[in-house]
Amino acid sequence: MAIKKFAVACYDDEEVLFPAVKKVRHSGYKMHDVYTPFPVHGLDQAMGLKETDLHVAGFIYGIAGTATALGFMGWIFTSDWPMVFGGKPHFALPAFIPITFELTVLFSAVGMVLTFCYLNQIMPGVKKHLFHPRQTDDLFVMAVELNDQVTEQEVIEFLKTTGAVETSVQNAETEWWYGRWDKEEDYQLAGS
Amino acid sequence: MHLKYESFVREPLVDGDKTYHQVTEDIVRPIEQKPGRMWYVGFYFSVLLLLFGVFSVTWAVYWGLGTWGVNRTVGWGWDITNFVWWVGIGHAGTLISAILLLFRQGWRTGVNRAAEAMTIFAVMCAGQFPIFHMGRVWDGFFVLPYPNSRGPLWPNFDSPLLWDVFAISTYFTVSLLFWYSGLIPDFATVRDRAKTKFRKLMYGFASFGWTGSAKSWQRHEALSLVLAGLATPLVLSVHTIVSFDFATSVIPGWHTTIFPPYFVAGAIFSGFAMVQTLLIVCRRIMGLEEYITVGHLEAMNKVIVLTGSIVGVAYLTELFMAWYSQVVYEQAAFQWRIAGPYWWSYWAMMTCNVVSPQLFWFKKLRRNIPFTFIMSIVVNIGMWFERFVIIVTSLYRDYLPGSWTYYSPTWPEIGFYLGTFGLFFTCFFLFAKYFPVIAIAEIKFVLKTSGESYKNKMDKIDAKSTEEFIQEQAESHHH
Numbered sequence: 101m102a103i104k105k106f107a108v109a110c111y112d113d114e115e116v117l118f119p120a121v122k123k124v125r126h127s128g129y130k131m132h133d134v135y136t137p138f139p140v141h142g143l144d145q146a147m148g149l150k151e152t153d154l155h156v157a158g159f160i161y162g163i164a165g166t167a168t169a170l171g172f173m174g175w176i177f178t179s180d181w182p183m184v185f186g187g188k189p190h191f192a193l194p195a196f197i198p199i200t201f202e203l204t205v206l207f208s209a210v211g212m213v214l215t216f217c218y219l220n221q222i223m224p225g226v227k228k229h230l231f232h233p234r235q236t237d238d239l240f241v242m243a244v245e246l247n248d249q250v251t252e253q254e255v256i257e258f259l260k261t262t263g264a265v266e267t268s269v270q271n272a273e274t275e276w277w278y279g280r281w282d283k284e285e286d287y288q289l290a291g292s
Numbered sequence: 293m294h295l296k297y298e299s300f301v302r303e304p305l306v307d308g309d310k311t312y313h314q315v316t317e318d319i320v321r322p323i324e325q326k327p328g329r330m331w332y333v334g335f336y337f338s339v340l341l342l343l344f345g346v347f348s349v350t351w352a353v354y355w356g357l358g359t360w361g362v363n364r365t366v367g368w369g370w371d372i373t374n375f376v377w378w379v380g381i382g383h384a385g386t387l388i389s390a391i392l393l394l395f396r397q398g399w400r401t402g403v404n405r406a407a408e409a410m411t412i413f414a415v416m417c418a419g420q421f422p423i424f425h426m427g428r429v430w431d432g433f434f435v436l437p438y439p440n441s442r443g444p445l446w447p448n449f450d451s452p453l454l455w456d457v458f459a460i461s462t463y464f465t466v467s468l469l470f471w472y473s474g475l476i477p478d479f480a481t482v483r484d485r486a487k488t489k490f491r492k493l494m495y496g497f498a499s500f501g502w503t504g505s506a507k508s509w510q511r512h513e514a515l516s517l518v519l520a521g522l523a524t525p526l527v528l529s530v531h532t533i534v535s536f537d538f539a540t541s542v543i544p545g546w547h548t549t550i551f552p553p554y555f556v557a558g559a560i561f562s563g564f565a566m567v568q569t570l571l572i573v574c575r576r577i578m579g580l581e582e583y584i585t586v587g588h589l590e591a592m593n594k595v596i597v598l599t600g601s602i603v604g605v606a607y608l609t610e611l612f613m614a615w616y617s618q619v620v621y622e623q624a625a626f627q628w629r630i631a632g633p634y635w636w637s638y639w640a641m642m643t644c645n646v647v648s649p650q651l652f653w654f655k656k657l658r659r660n661i662p663f664t665f666i667m668s669i670v671v672n673i674g675m676w677f678e679r680f681v682i683i684v685t686s687l688y689r690d691y692l693p694g695s696w697t698y699y700s701p702t703w704p705e706i707g708f709y710l711g712t713f714g715l716f717f718t719c720f721f722l723f724a725k726y727f728p729v730i731a732i733a734e735i736k737f738v739l740k741t742s743g744e745s746y747k748n749k750m751d752k753i754d755a756k757s758t759e760e761f762i763q764e765q766a767e768s769h770h771h
Binding site: 133134135136137138139140143144147149151152154155158162172173176177180181183185186188192195196198199201202203205206208209210212213216217219220221222223224225226227228229230233234235236237238276280281282 | 311312313316437443444445446448449450451452454455458459462465466469470473476477480481483484485489490492493495496497498500501502503504505506507508509510511512513514515517518519522523525526529533536732733734736737
């Protein structure tokens with residue numbers, strides 16, 4: 101649990117958001133995160149985020165599926181219980197292709213989705229701090245971390261010059277916790 | 293920041309003057325309102341059908357498969373016909389959500405959510421048939437390769453029927469994951485504007501704690517793209533494997549290598565027809581005409597006329613090959629299909645699948661909603677007959693004239709089929725009430741490029757000369 105203080109700026113257009121992100125990065129303030137209602141292309145580069153390696157994970161899971169299927173069927177039909185079906189050889193590779201393909205896809209898809217959930221720290225019952233209820237509707241929300249070197253007013257004033265339609269100062273839990281979305285948590289007071 | 297410009301040649305994907313917030317309002321509204329009378333009537337009728345299906349299946353399981361019309365000669369009847377039919381219907385959803393994503397077809401955004409839901413429900417319906425066709429359904433787990441006390445005796449991995457088990461279950465799982473990963477951000481949208489405690493709780497749970505952070509979106513995009521890449525060969529493999537159930541055998545009428553592409557084309561054909569049936573009703577009742585536009589329906593009709601023609605070519609190729617092969621058994625099988633006791637099913641198939649979709653070459657008819665609706669049902673009747681023709685009319689007269697027979701279904705078989713309609717529509721009605729039927733985030737993503745009001749603002753840019761435009765762009769990037 102880490103409760104920190106944030107200056108929050110809301111933008112109503114992604115075309116205002118991009119220059120704002122650029123300005124905040126140049127200013128040296130510590131940008132915590134940007135929340136958008138839909139994927140905004142190029143935002144990750146603008147924020148300086150690294151490309152995700154999720155697809156590499158997907159490839160590894162897929163190969164694991166291929167190996168599992170071929171290894172399992174091969175072992176069964178050549179050593180555990182060899183049988184002849186329609187005169188085919190014990191290790192009938194062409195006949196193994198369909199199941200091998202299906203398991204490749206299955207392992208890759210399931211593995212990737214689980215990895216996706218793990219990396220994003222999401223699952224049923226998880227709760228996270230929302231900086232603005234409209235960040236999943238029509239607002240693009242940027243949270244800037246406040247520390248000892250900067251004052252609240254200074255950051256807020258700066259954010260207003262970048263075209264924010266709404267600004268606020270919030271204490272927020274940066275990690276996830278187990279919680280119900282119909283209940284309001286009072287953790288903000290404990291932090292300040 | 294890039295210029296949001298799309299050619300005027302392309303029809304807008306979202307009609308009317310919409311803001312991001314208005315998109316949320318329009319799509320979430322049906323979830324937050326009490327459903328209308330039509331919904332209740334439809335839902336309870338579906339539940340009733342489902343219950344009748346449960347009764348029919350229970351009857352068949354209790355008394356045994358002797359209550360069905362299938363016999364020693366026609367071992368596969370309505371059950372496998374319905375199985376192939378439902379699996380085929382499912383294919384349109386994956387085609388729209390995966391293949392059209394890879395092909396960057398913008399119009400898929402309006403219809404992909406509902407089409408994927410249809411896929412999942414259709415595969416659920418399809419799965420019932422082979423399971424209960426087993427007869428001793430309580431031994432159904434024998435198909436799973438697990439270390440057992442019978443040896444262990446493993447299933448036959450060389451058999452297309454076992455490939456089917458893997459194909460269908462993988463298809464269901466991957467479709468479900470693909471669908472749900474797209475739903476997570478939209479559930480978060482519903483959650484954050486929920487007024488009631490219950491809705492906050494449920495959608496909070498369903499949205500997995502999604503906040504829309506930039507890094508999450510980046511991973512979400514990567515996930516969607518790879519899942520689409522995986523689902524594309526998967527959807528082709530599923531109906532290919534279903535066709536292997538027939539193609540790898542030595543029965544006249546089944547022993548043909550054309551089946552995989554022919555089945556896949558037929559699957560997409562029937563699936564798009566089912567999407568049309570559902571969406572034409574949905575857009576009307578839920579007031580989503582501005583998101584599922586006539587342009588969307590027309591695009592799908594184009595797919596229908598293309599795949600319908602492919603299927604038609606396949607039918608003719610089969611006939612030609614029967615004659616050209618000079619195999620008397622093959623020739624007899626096709627002769628009896630056309631003019632035997634089951635001639636009506638063959639001609640129903642030909643009329644509905646090959647002849648009538650050709651009307652979609654006319655643009656007027658492609659954009660005519662009542663006509664499209666009628667055609668969508670005609671196509672699905674035709675595709676049902678296709679499977680019936682392939683299965684029953686290949687089996688009823690085998691190599692031994694003494695065992696020739698005529699197959700008709702009994703009431704538990706018909707009840708089973710009706711029951712899967714109940715299951716399908718019960719699920720779909722619940723989906724339409726509790727889920728965002730259009731992908732909210734995806735619509736917002738294309739809104740400023742393909743929304744009607746935003747496109748209209750681009751006429752100034754369209755009027756400029758190329759030099760002028762380049763000059764301006766260069767200047768705007770320099771400050």
